[in-house]
Amino acid sequence: MKTTQYHDTLSSPIGSAFAILSVYSLYIVFIYRFLHKSEMIDEVSYYTHPLNSWQIGKVVMYHAYIVLKTNDWYWSIEKNDAGVTIQRSKNIEHVRDKYYRIKRKENWTSGIAMEKSKSVNNKTVKQFIEHVYEANYVNEEYGVIQKNCQQFANKIYDFI
Structure with a gap:
C-alpha cells in the first residue's frame, strides 16, 4: 500500500486532519509527534450518516x-475505500460533522446520528493508536460487505 500523509495546515489553530494510508506513517506521525502519553480518553461515541444525499433511510446502508x-x-477515526482517516480538533463539530473539512452527507430524512x-x-490515545497499529487495521483491504466502515467502527468502539 502506498504511504501517504495528509496534513491540513489551515486547521492547525483548531486541530489537524490526517489520512493515514500505511502502518509506517501511522506510527511515525502519531506516536512520535502528536501524542501525550497521559492523554486519557474520556468518552467514545459511535456515529453514523447516510452514504448518499438521496438515500431515504439508514437501515443497512450507512457510514x-x-x-x-x-x-x-x-478525535475521529474511520475507514473507507481510501484508507483509515484520523482527525483531531478542539471543536467536536470539525470531526463529527466534517470529513477533510467537507460537510458529511445528510438528507431530508436522516443525518449524522450518535448511535451509542x-x-x-x-484508555489513553496512545493505547488506542497502538491498538490500530498492532491490529494492522490500516493495511486491511476495504470491502463493502466485509471489513467495511461499520465493522471497523465496531472494533474500535469495543476496544475502547
Whole structure:
C-alpha cells in the first residue's frame, strides 16, 4: 500500500486532519509527534450518516465512524475505500460533522446520528493508536460487505 500523509495546515489553530494510508506513517506521525502519553480518553461515541444525499433511510446502508473525547481534543477515526482517516480538533463539530473539512452527507430524512456512547476511564490515545497499529487495521483491504466502515467502527468502539 502506498504511504501517504495528509496534513491540513489551515486547521492547525483548531486541530489537524490526517489520512493515514500505511502502518509506517501511522506510527511515525502519531506516536512520535502528536501524542501525550497521559492523554486519557474520556468518552467514545459511535456515529453514523447516510452514504448518499438521496438515500431515504439508514437501515443497512450507512457510514459509521468513531469520535473520541479527551480533556484537550476531539478525535475521529474511520475507514473507507481510501484508507483509515484520523482527525483531531478542539471543536467536536470539525470531526463529527466534517470529513477533510467537507460537510458529511445528510438528507431530508436522516443525518449524522450518535448511535451509542460510553464513558471511558482506563484508555489513553496512545493505547488506542497502538491498538490500530498492532491490529494492522490500516493495511486491511476495504470491502463493502466485509471489513467495511461499520465493522471497523465496531472494533474500535469495543476496544475502547
